[in-house]
Amino acid sequence: MSRSPDHAPGGLGRLWAQRLFDWFDRRYQIAGLIEFLRHKDVPITGMSFLYYFGGIALFLFVVQVVTGVLLLMYYVPSADQAYESVHNIMAKIHFGWLIRSLHAWSANLLILSVMIHLFSVFFLRAYRNPRELTWATGFGLLGLVFAFGFSGYLLPWNQRAFFATKVGTDILGQLPVVGTFLLTVLRGGEEVTGATLGRFFGLHVAILPGLATLLVGGHLLLIQRQGMSHPAAWLKQPPEQRRSMPFFPNFLARDLLLWFLILNAVAAVAVFWPAELGDKADPFGAAPAGIKPEWYFLSQYQVLKWMPARIGPISGERVGILAMMFAGLAVFLLPFCDRAVEGDPRRRWLDFFGVAAVTGLILLTVVGYVSQ
C-alpha cells in the first residue's frame, strides 16, 4: 500500500508547519525570503570542503555568545574578585568548568577556522570584483576575533593574562602618533590595573560583540545577495559538466551535521583538557618564566623577538610592528589591487605569496612555540 503524504508519519506536523508558514507569508511575504535563501548555489569541486570553514566560524561564534552569556552569570569584573569568581566557576558551579572550557576551546577553534576561511577565499580568488566588501568585512571580522581573544584573555586576571596584557598593550603603545593615546585608553591609565580589567571587560562583552554582530550580518547578507564565487577550476569545465548544490537546504544540512560533530568534539576536548586558571595576577611579582602569548599571536611575537634593538634611527620593535601592519593593510587591500574578474586564470604568482604566507605563519608559530 502506498501512503499518501498526509498519512505519513509527521503528516500532522507538516500540516501545522504549512499553516504557520501561510500565517506568516500572508503578513510578511516570507516566500520571497525563502526564494532569496534558495537562489545561492554551492559549486562542487575538489576543493569544496573549504566552503565549510565560514559556516564553522559562524557556528563557533554562536557557541561563544551562548557560553559567554552563561559565564557572565557568575563572573565578577573586578581586580579583587575576577580570579576568585573564575575559580568559583571552575570549582563550585555545576558544570562551570565545562562552560568555561567550551568557551576557551571554541574560541581557539574559531580563530583557526577564520584563518583557514581567509586563506581559502584567497586561494580560490573569491575576493575578486564584485566581492571586495565581503573580503573587507571578513578582514574586519578577523581583526575582531583577535581583539576578542586578546581582551578575553585578561578577564580571569591570572598571572599569564596580566603579563600578556602588559606586553600586548605595550606593543600598541609603540605605534607612531596614536600609540600613547591607545595605550592610555586601553589600560585606563599608565599601568595595567583593575581599570584595565574593567575596560577589557566592556570591550569583550559589549563593544566587540556589537561590532561582530553587525559585521557578521553584513558579511552574510553580501554573500547571500551575490551568491558564491565560482572558482576558475569550476568555470574551466564545459557547462554541462559543472556541478553545484543548492545552499538551502542541501548545503545547510551538511553544515548542520558538521556543526553537531564539532560541538561534540569540542565538548570531548573540554572534558579531557579543561581550561587552566593558573595563579592570581600579582602586579608586583616578576613575570613567570616561559610566559608566551596564545598560539595565534606567536608568529607576531616571534617576529618581534628577532628584531634587533635598533634599525637605523628607530627601534627594532617599532619597525617590526609597522612591517606587520603594512602586511595586514596589503591583505585588506588585496581585492582593490587584484582587478582581475572571477575565473581569470592570470596572477597565478599570487599563489606563491599565499603559500609563502601560510608556510611563514606556521614556521614562525612553531619557532615561537619551541623557542626559549
Next chain:
Amino acid sequence: MSVPNDRSVPGEAPTDPPSSVRRRILDVLLGVSFFTWLGSVVYPVVRYLLPPEGPALEQRTIRVGEVKDFKKNSGTLFRMGAKPGILICTPSGELRAFLAVCTHLQCTVQYKPDEGVIWCACHNGRYNLQGINISGPPPRPLTPLQVKLKGNEVYVSLA
C-alpha cells in the same frame, strides 16, 4: 543480511513492506538518540544556571544590641542571616521582633512611630505590633522572631 523486499502475495491485502518498518525503526532510533543528545546539552546548562547552595548563612541566634540601644516607640532593622529582621520597642517598652519581609511582595517593612504600626512603603501595607496584617494588600502576618534577654543584651532567634 538480505531481507525480502516484498512479501505480499497476489490476492492478499498487501502488508507494510519491511523497508518501511525498517525506516520507522531508524526514525525512532534517530529520534531517541537526538533527544538524548539534546538532554546532554540542556542538562549541564540548567544545572549551571542553578547556583550551588552556599554554606548555611542562617544563624539561629543573632545578637542585636543592648537594651539601652532601643528607645521606646522605635524600630531597628538588623540582619537575620540573608534576610532583614526588625526589632520593635513598643511605646510601653516591650521588645518584639519579626522578619522584616512584607508578606505581600517581600519589600522590607519599617516602624511608623506616629501611627504605632509596622508599615510597608511599597504598597502601603500595615501590620499591628503583633505583626498581624491590618490594612493594605499583605495576605498574612509577619513571621515572628523570638526575643531573649541575657543580662543587658538582646538576642533574637528564629521562633
